[in-house]
Amino acid sequence: MSPEVGSPASPLGEMSALLVTLAATRDKQIFAQLFAYYAPRVKAYLMRQGTDSATAEELAQEAMLIVWRRADSFDPEKASAATWIYTVVRNLRIDALRKLRRPEFDLDDPAFVPDLPQRPDDALQCDQTEKRVREALKQLPEEQAVVVKLSFFEDKPHGEIAEQLSLPLGTVKSRLRLAMRRLQPLLGE
């Protein structure tokens, strides 16, 4: 396994493929590969957010067990393995922190309004979100990259990020808004 960058065998595509295989086969060896790659990253991510090492370790293990149980709900058309696992970790952390279930929309909700039949170019926009975001992130101006990064790694509302950077809240918000526009340039407001 020596994947070429950008090929379907690159780590990004490789991990998503493993996750799809895991859902189909329930193979522990496949899980072990996902675990080896993601568990240490999940632990690092949680520690960057201020979780102590022991709790981060515990939550990382819990998160990977959720991956094992719910691999079936991973949709490779929508997101990469990394993005899906990120959402698992985020929700687990919030639930643990607040002792309350994080509000989430539910595809099986009778009141759910499904994606509309879109114009061909619209469908493209959401399907290629992952690829576009990764490319746009590389080109983000530093001042925007900083606020985006802080908003993911600091468990703080935007007001506190503004204090930390000694910037007015409006500036932080407008940088975030500019960044998000770059990250999804075809989506408009």
Next chain:
Amino acid sequence: MGSNARPNIDMPSHHIDGDMLLAYAAGTLGQAASIVVATHLSYCPHCRCSVLAAEAVGGAFLDDIAPEPLAQGGASRVMDRLENMPAETRKSLTEDTQTIAGTVLPRPVRAWLPQDLSTLNWSWVSPGIKYTEMLKDANGARVGLMLAQANAAISAHGHSGEELTMVLSGGYHDGAVAFRPGDVQSVDENTHHEPKTDDDGACLSLIMISGSINPTGLIARIFRYFTPF
């Protein structure tokens, strides 16, 4: 019956702010506001796509981060636990046939309400307008349902902080701007506004308030009622 009560919603035309969607995706948004966002997302493919983009940022950060080695034996402890953990299959939800103002409530709202909706604790806060609180979160932000009869005027009000309203059924106007099911209106402390419900029926909306409330007006009466001191 249930499917008839499905909200008749096209793409909403008033959306959640980009920075609020980002905070929701990053997991830093408060619980009360998150309920409004998740409810809007149930109705809005457009904002779901924006949240997906923001989550992909989180995924990219996760891929790029320098890994932190696990404690000794961590991996094998997890492998040992797999035995007793079958896959969870997505369970189809039992169709809820209970309605308020003719509408089945979306999950992110329903989850905070009692099983039997007839036991809901409504309080009249103004002629033709009643309110029931769902949650007060750790930051003191509150979220609840407001049910207003047709042609009800919601008197001007002010507060410090933010107010988010999302229509679940019926509709209202604020000046010339119409708000229909799925639409969100965000109002900050500098705005005085005077929404009026449409004349063709009741309007049910989800309402969230952060910060303290100016002591005049309807919203103040609502939230003073719910503040014990």
